[in-house]
Amino acid sequence: MVMLDHLEPPLLSQAINSVLTKIADAEHIPSTVPTIIAPFLVPASKLKLEGRLLTKNSGKLPLYSIQVGPETDVSRAIAAKTQKPPPSLQIHYEPLACFLHLVRAANLPTSIIVGQRSQSPFNQALSEDLQTLYEIGQLAASTTGTYFQREQTSTNWIPTAKTASGGGVGESWLAFYGCYISIY
Template identity: 80%
Template sequence: MVLLNHLELPILSLAINAVLAKIADADIASTVPTIIAPFLVPASKLKLEGGYLTTNSSKLPIYGIQVGPETDVSRAIAAKTQKPPPSLQIHYEPLACFLQLARAANLPTFIVVGQRSQGPFNPASSDDIETLYKIGELIASTTGTYFQREQTKTNWIPTTKLASDAEAWRAFYG
């Protein structure tokens, strides 16, 4: 499990590329790992037929996007998620970056997209936390891992940001 929290381009693309390259280079005898990538996308970045998706619905959808070869795990998750409607447009740079690099690596990848009502540095709403729970339970039930809702802590406090992209670039390379 890798958590890339609050990284921005170009650092994000370097980190994703390094992780995918490490997975692709791993000496795995007979099984090909399926990468499951959950993304919480701000509602303002999801557009459906010219308008924005709303958070008024009592049941926010969890969308699933298959990338690369299909596996048993990806089929199981696809059965429990909604396929995005053809008119859905996602304008979220971290997801676009990951999608391009996953396609280039041609690794079995399944992207789970949940809607976030708040910005990344605002306090989480109950809908945001509910979406996190739904994604956690979905992944746990499909992969045979353990997820306990009562002990999940959600912390939306931002990490310290560097003053500029140039400083972030230098910090990444040392």
Template identity: 40%
Template sequence: MQVASKVILLTRDANGFGTAISDALQPKDSSLRRKEISFELSLERYGINDRKASGDAVHFIDNQGLYKMSILILQEYELPLVACAVHEILSSITGENSSIVPTIIVPFFVAANLKCDMANLTINGQRIILCGTQIGPATDFTEAVVARTSKPPSSLQIHNETLACVLQLVRILKLPTVLLIGSTSQRKSSLTTNEEIEVLYEMGEFLGNIANLNFVKDQIHWTPPQESAHVQEPWRALYG
């Protein structure tokens, strides 16, 4: 799969953050065009014949046809399918026919997929906090991005199968990766709708800045999901 040298990796999560971010990132001017496609990758080599690794891709292409930035929106899968699907997608962008080793940017939100105490990270009264950490080989770009964020707290736990697989596999594939975590500085177990929107806007503005894209709030069509009374136990907790 052809992608740019920098890839924002999102999931089609139940909270709708991934889709909202993707919709709102737009070209700054006519020097870039936005191309949207869907993809399906076979999982037959894993012995899976009835399912595919599928998702959507958004590419920002310049007037010379060069891919300047890519966004991949992955479907969410259950174990063990998720490990096969994530591995196939990451392998497809780093295969033998690829001339680049892309840098992966993975945005996630405490409200949706993470558990940690951000209260001790309040900086100069900031209400919204973005944390960042490098995974895999370091590059000038990953170091510059992380330098503009706070360090994740030691209490960070990731309770999401797709994200856990991504973080494990980028290490194995040696892909330069930045995990970005958005939350408020308030000590609470969940965020209100207004707080979720604030985190979404802050993350979107940050991504637009590092990707040289516009984050257009008017493009966001997001409805907060209804809380479910049933919560599954996480299969794994990763600590940052």
């Protein structure tokens, strides 16, 4: 599990590329490459449906899935439990565009789950965004045979950083920006 939160290009593209390279080159992975499940909460202002920006009045989008690369059992299961984005849905979200570009180039089996981030006032938005995260967590858990419990999900995510001298970071840009990527 890898969580990249609040990264912007070019650091975002470098971090994603490092993660995808580690997955593709991992020696501990059996002969088949695992399916990458990549959830994205996209701000409503970055989504257009039928040529109009989605607003608070437009209602909440269901979870959409986009399958990239070879199809797997996991990607089929996710597709069965989500909706396919309509052709009129336009997503103008740079982190997702960056991820799509890199995962297509790597040709790794990937299921991208797209949920809408709320535009409501702060407390209501947090509640709506957490609900979307819970739905994504349940979806990922049910399709991968893992366990997800809503009550034990922490809402205070505090990133930890390891330095090049203490954490064995191989890329200088990771140490410079205080990032450390681990794949579990």
